[in-house]
Amino acid sequence: MKKYLHPFKLLSKIINTRLGFILVLLFFYWIKSIWAYSVDFNLELEDMVQTIVAIFNPLPLGLLILGLPLYFKNSKIFYTLEIALYLLLNIIIIGNSIYFREFTDFITVNTLLASSSAAAGLGDSASNLLEVSDLFYLIDLIFFIPLLIRKKIKSDKRPFNKRASFAVTALSLMLFSANLFAAETIRPQLLTRGFSNYYVVRGIGLPAFITYSANQTYQAQKERSASTADDLKKVQEYVKKDYAAPDQKYFGIAKGRNVIVIHLESFQQFLIDYKLKSDGKEYEVTPFLNSLYHSNSSISFSNFFHQVRNGKTSDAETMMETSLYGLNSGSYMVNYGGDNTAYATPSILAQKGGYSSAVFHGNTGSFWNRNNTYKQWGYDYFFDSSYLEKQTDSNSFQYGLNDKYLFGDSIKYLEQMQQPFYAKYITVSNHFPYTSLNGDKNELGFPLADTADKTVNGYFATANYLDSALESFFNYLKASGLYDKSIIVLYGDHFGISNDRNSSLAPLLGKDPETWSDYDNAMVQRVPYMINIPGYTNGFIDDTYGGEIDALPTLLHLLGIDTQGYVQMGQDLLSPANDQLVPLRTPGYYITPTYTSYGGKNYYTKTGEQITEPNETTKAELEKYRKQTAEQLANSDAVQTGDLLRFADIPGLKPNDASKYSYTKSMSKLKKINKKLGDKSTSLYSQNGDQTTANLYEAKSYSEIHGHEESGALSSSSSR
Ligand code: GP9
Ligand code: MN
Numbered sequence: 240m241k242k243y244l245h246p247f248k249l250l251s252k253i254i255n256t257r258l259g260f261i262l263v264l265l266f267f268y269w270i271k272s273i274w275a276y277s278v279d280f281n282l283e284l285e286d287m288v289q290t291i292v293a294i295f296n297p298l299p300l301g302l303l304i305l306g307l308p309l310y311f312k313n314s315k316i317f318y319t320l321e322i323a324l325y326l327l328l329n330i331i332i333i334g335n336s337i338y339f340r341e342f343t344d345f346i347t348v349n350t351l352l353a354s355s356s357a358a359a360g361l362g363d364s365a366s367n368l369l370e371v372s373d374l375f376y377l378i379d380l381i382f383f384i385p386l387l388i389r390k391k392i393k394s395d396k397r398p399f400n401k402r403a404s405f406a407v408t409a410l411s412l413m414l415f416s417a418n419l420f421a422a423e424t425i426r427p428q429l430l431t432r433g434f435s436n437y438y439v440v441r442g443i444g445l446p447a448f449i450t451y452s453a454n455q456t457y458q459a460q461k462e463r464s465a466s467t468a469d470d471l472k473k474v475q476e477y478v479k480k481d482y483a484a485p486d487q488k489y490f491g492i493a494k495g496r497n498v499i500v501i502h503l504e505s506f507q508q509f510l511i512d513y514k515l516k517s518d519g520k521e522y523e524v525t526p527f528l529n530s531l532y533h534s535n536s537s538i539s540f541s542n543f544f545h546q547v548r549n550g551k552t553s554d555a556e557t558m559m560e561t562s563l564y565g566l567n568s569g570s571y572m573v574n575y576g577g578d579n580t581a582y583a584t585p586s587i588l589a590q591k592g593g594y595s596s597a598v599f600h601g602n603t604g605s606f607w608n609r610n611n612t613y614k615q616w617g618y619d620y621f622f623d624s625s626y627l628e629k630q631t632d633s634n635s636f637q638y639g640l641n642d643k644y645l646f647g648d649s650i651k652y653l654e655q656m657q658q659p660f661y662a663k664y665i666t667v668s669n670h671f672p673y674t675s676l677n678g679d680k681n682e683l684g685f686p687l688a689d690t691a692d693k694t695v696n697g698y699f700a701t702a703n704y705l706d707s708a709l710e711s712f713f714n715y716l717k718a719s720g721l722y723d724k725s726i727i728v729l730y731g732d733h734f735g736i737s738n739d740r741n742s743s744l745a746p747l748l749g750k751d752p753e754t755w756s757d758y759d760n761a762m763v764q765r766v767p768y769m770i771n772i773p774g775y776t777n778g779f780i781d782d783t784y785g786g787e788i789d790a791l792p793t794l795l796h797l798l799g800i801d802t803q804g805y806v807q808m809g810q811d812l813l814s815p816a817n818d819q820l821v822p823l824r825t826p827g828y829y830i831t832p833t834y835t836s837y838g839g840k841n842y843y844t845k846t847g848e849q850i851t852e853p854n855e856t857t858k859a860e861l862e863k864y865r866k867q868t869a870e871q872l873a874n875s876d877a878v879q880t881g882d883l884l885r886f887a888d889i890p891g892l893k894p895n896d897a898s899k900y901s902y903t904k905s906m907s908k909l910k911k912i913n914k915k916l917g918d919k920s921t922s923l924y925s926q927n928g929d930q931t932t933a934n935l936y937e938a939k940s941y942s943e944i945h946g947h948e949e950s951g952a953l954s955s956s957s958s959r
Contacts, residue, residue, distance in 0.1 A: 251391040257317060257399055258407075261305045264325045265298070267379040268305070271332050272297035272444070274375050279336035281343070281625070282441040283603050285637060289441060292421050296444035299414035304328065304446065306407040312398035331445050333376050340368045341903060343625065344605050345436045345445070347452040349459075349578060418443055432549055432570060435606045459575055459880075466881030471806075474874045474883060478806055481871075483792070483814035489538075491799030493772055495592065497725035498798070499716075500663040502555070503528075503705065504670050505698075505735030508543070508765035509748060515699045517686035524685075524699045525706035527713070531729070531771055535778040540812060542832075543768040544786040545733040548824035552665070553607035555732035558787035560584045560616055562807030564824060564875040570607060571879055577611030580885040582805060584791060586617030586895040588661050591800045595619050595657045599649040600665040601627055601640030604902065614897040620909070621902040622652050636675040638667040641682075642708035643938040650715065650933040654923040655909035657916070658724065664712075669705045669735065673697030676704055681940035692743035698735055704941070711938035718935040721923060723773050728794060730787070731766030757838030758847045761830060764823070768812075770797065784819040784832050785812040804890040806883075808875045822868035829868040834861060 253259035276282055276293055284290045305328075308320040338346050386392050422442030423429050429442055430451060439448045512529050514521040523529065532539045547554035547565060553572040554565030560583040565571045585596035597620035604610040604623035613621050624630065627640050627648045634644050645666065653662060668675040672694055676682040685700040709729075716722040736744050738760045742752040750759060768790060772778070785793075789809035792802045796811045810817045821830040828837050834850075835842040841850040841861055853861060877883060885894070913920045923932060 247391075251386065254386070254391075255393050255395055257309060257395045257397070260318075260321065260395070261302075261309070264321070264379075265301050265305050267382070268301045268325065268328050268332075269297050270378070271329070271376055272301075275332050275336045276441070278372055278375075280339050280345075280437075280440070281603070282437055284441060288421075289425060292418065292425065293441045296418050296422075296442065296447075299411050299418050300444055300446040301328065303408060303411035303415065306404070306411060309399045309404035309407060310401070314394045314396050314398075317398075318394055328446070329376070331449070333373070335445060336373070336376075337368050340370075341901065342610070343903070344610055345440055345448060345452075347436070347577075348449060348456045349452065352456065415443075415447075419447075431568075432573075434573075435603065436608070437603060437605045455574060459578065462880040463882045466877070466883060468886040470877055470881055471883040471886045474806060474878055475887075477870065477874045478808070481808075481810065481818075482803055483810035483816035483818070484803070485796035485801065485811055486813050486815055489813045490796050490801075492775065493726040493770075493797045494799035495659055496772075496798070497659045497721065498588070498594070498661045498728065498794070499725050500559070500661075500728045500730075501709065501712075502552075502559075502663065502665040503729055503731045503767060504552070504666045504668070505733065506669060506702065506705070506731035506767060507735055507763060508541070508731065508767055509763060510699070510702050511767060513699075515686060515688060515747070517689070522686055522699075522703075524703050527706045527710035528729070528767070528769075532767070532769055532780070534771065536773055536775045537769050537771045537778045538813070539767070539769040539778070539780045540785065541765075541780050541782050542784045543730075543766060543812075544764050544784075544821050544823065544830060545731065545766045546786045546788055546822065546824050547733045550607075552732050553609075553612075554824065555730075555787055556607075556665075558809075559730065559790050562788055562791040562805075562809040563878055564788060564808060564872060566879065567824065567826070567872075567876065572612045573608045575879055575882065576608050576615060579615060579879070579882045580887070580894050581615050581617075582884060582887075582889055582892055582895070583616035584794070585613075585619070585661055587795065587800065587805075587892065588659075588798070589617055589619075590892055592659060592798065594659050594661045596661040596663075597622060597652065597656060598663045598665065599627075599645060599652070600624075601630075601635065601642075601645040601667050602638050602665075610902060613902075614900040615895065617895040617900075619900065620652070620656075620905045622649060622905065623902075626652065626905065632678040634679070636668075636678065638670045638675070640667070641675055641679075642666045642668045642705055643711060643940075646708055646712040646715070647933075647936045647938055650936055651931060652906065652909065654719070654927070654932050655906070655913060656922055657912065658921040658923070666705055666708070668708070669698075669701040671735065673701045673735075675701055679940070681942045684941045684945055688747055690743040690747065692740050695736055695740055695743045695747070702735075707941070707944065708938060711936065715932075715936040719923060719927075719932040725773065726797070727771040727773075728769070728790075729771070730768045730790065733766065734764060736763070756842075756847070756849070757840050758835055758842040758849070761823075761828075761835050761837035761842075762847075770794070772797075781812065783812050783817060784821050784830060785810075785817065786821045786823075788822075789817075805892075806878060806887060806889070808871055820864060820867055822871050824872070826869065826872065827865060829864055831864060834864060836861065836865065 254263050273294060282293060284293060304324050308317045311317045311320060335345050426438055426442060429438060439451055510524050511532050513524050515524055531537050545555060546558060549568055550565040550570035553570040557565050557571045561581055588594035596618050598613060598618055599622045601624055604621055610621060624639050628644050630640055634641055674697060682704060685703040687696040688699055690696055741760060742755055745752040745755045789812050792807055792809050792811040793813060795802050819832055823829060833844055835844045913922050913925055
């Protein structure tokens with residue numbers, strides 16, 4: 240009989256070679272990583288392919304790092320270095336596991352450098368953050384200690400030859416390239432757009448994430464350290480010159496009210512009052528929004544443009560909340576949001592009106608680096624997917640919980656908030672690829688458009704769903720009594736149909752795809768902006784040209800807060816001094832009531848006629864607007880990339896201290912405040928005799944509203 244080597248002997252044989260030792264350490268690093276991925280982190284793995292990539296990703300860089308000591312001949316140096324690197328990898332996994340429990344995010348190089356906030360998570364509370372399951376991280380000791388006791392581990396004196404060492408390095412780099420390729424295929428522009436730290440870690444692992452975050456920090460620091468208080472002065476001069484004083488007719492008309500902001504995902508203005516034709520019938524897409532748009536308690540805008548670029552939603556949020564632009568490339572929130580000093584809506588309203596603040600969003604909190612940016616902006620609470628109903632195939636899709644569930648499940652938190660509050664809802668269901676309802680048969684029924692482009696076809700049904708969700712939420716606001724104490728701001732964040740799909744959209748808008756031009760591309764960048772002020776009866780549709788950058792000064796003036804002296808690039812849209820120049824984020828693109836400059840061409844805004852041979856006056860005017868646009872963007876960029884607001888002294892405002900905020904255990908924090916205030920608590924919950932109002936929310940599904948057979952037939956007559 241053939242004699243087999245005892246497994247213990249075999250192991251000690253392997254482990255007593257240099258390569259074998261490395262492979263054993265790599266094995267332990269690997270299983271600890273997988274443990275961390277599945278137990279401690281929440282990587283939101285959506286499918287099998289993502290899971291496989293995540294399981295694989297610790298190996299390439301693990302091998303690269305643990306393989307480096309092979310280049311050292313001296314066995315003492317080899318083993319010391321090997322153990323040091325292994326410990327380092329362990330610190331990275333375990334440190335992040337503990338940090339994640341408090342911050343639901345990974346440790347970035349920036350947090351490490353600004354050690355105070357890292358320490359806030361890992362310092363005195365670190366012991367509270369330890370869990371029994373952490374014992375798993377000692378699994379390698381269980382393996383090594385008996386071997387050491389039995390003196391089964393010996394150092395291998397034989398150096399590795401250079402070529403073999405190089406082969407290990409080359410192999411690991413090859414594996415890493417394959418890993419990176421797979422990760423980029425799953426999530427294109429993973430590193431350039433940097434959607435979320437989670438996505439980077441689940442795609443390429445922790446060591447690569449650290450390198451990525453180090454580069455981000457380096458790039459940001461470079462510009463930051465080159466800027467001075469003098470740079471801010473120049474910006475302030477510009478802002479002063481550009482300030483548009485409020486119209487007294489509107490100043491303060493909503494003073495002291497709760498502010499509810501609803502971010503309408505991918506919602507373009509052409510949907511307003513739009514009727515989709517299908518089978519010889521017409522279907523009103525957004526009857527409820529249309530009623531708000533035309534209501535005499537709303538101030539609605541008909542020439543309001545989104546101004547986003549690569550940062551999409553995050554750019555829209557940045558402009559809406561700070562009146563500063565996103566970046567020319569990449570996302571401001573991702574690259575600077577977590578660090579830059581900001582004077583954003585929640586912090587201004589807290590200081591000027593004693594507002595509490597919260598964001599509700601059905602996606603993971605790290606997307607667009609929201610969990611860090613919101614602290615800089617002064618949000619007291621951030622209710623992301625971890626606070627909301629568990630996601631299933633029928634109530635959610637890849638961007639998170641569907642809107643009817645988001646609104647419904649937010650109420651238990653909203654009602655606990657002290658009033659006045661500033662609450663922002665970021666909807667998701669009307670997000671590309673407009674298939675969010677496919678998991679729920681009861682929500683299907685609104686007709687699809689009939690074009691060659693599936694994306695265009697689905698857009699109207701998901702917009703209709705959003706509309707229905709909004710109606711349910713408004714009904715709740717009315718039933719609970721919040722409505723009359725609030726103003727509700729609604730805005731579309733950016734286009735839902737990209738320019739390269741507009742030839743399919745054209746016929747639906749009564750246009751010929753053959754003659755569709757850049758002028759048409761520009762015109763469909765309009766998005767809704769409406770301010771619903773319950774009880775106000777002088778509402779109207781305002782034709783002023785403006786964009787997302789103008790929203791904050793407009794809102795603040797309605798709330799009776801003068802923005803003079805604030806570093807904001809926008810102008811109050813209701814101010815008679817508004818200049819109606821709308822710079823888009825792409826350099827050279829802008830829109831005014833007279834001219835539209837888009838795609839390198841100029842047009843008359845009113846007629847769409849292209850300006851091919853401008854006379855001297857027209858030439859001069861176009862040039863003037865081009866310069867003004869560039870000047871505004873340059874001033875905004877200087878603030879954003881130079882973190883210039885750290886030098887600012889804003890009249891009546893203090894900078895916000897981000898280290899005060901944590902978005903864990905929010906419900907118990909809310910309840911504690913309510914309890915402490917007792918009779919003085921202004922939350923709806925307290926006012927309602929400590930009874931919940933959540934039961935007042937009712938969202939019917941499409942088929943409940945319209946019936947199965949007659950799908951869609953009733954939609955055009957409802958709720959006007
Ligand atoms: C995700 C959501 C979408 O949380 O806000 O962002 P977008 O893809 O529209 O930029
Ligand atoms: Mn968006």
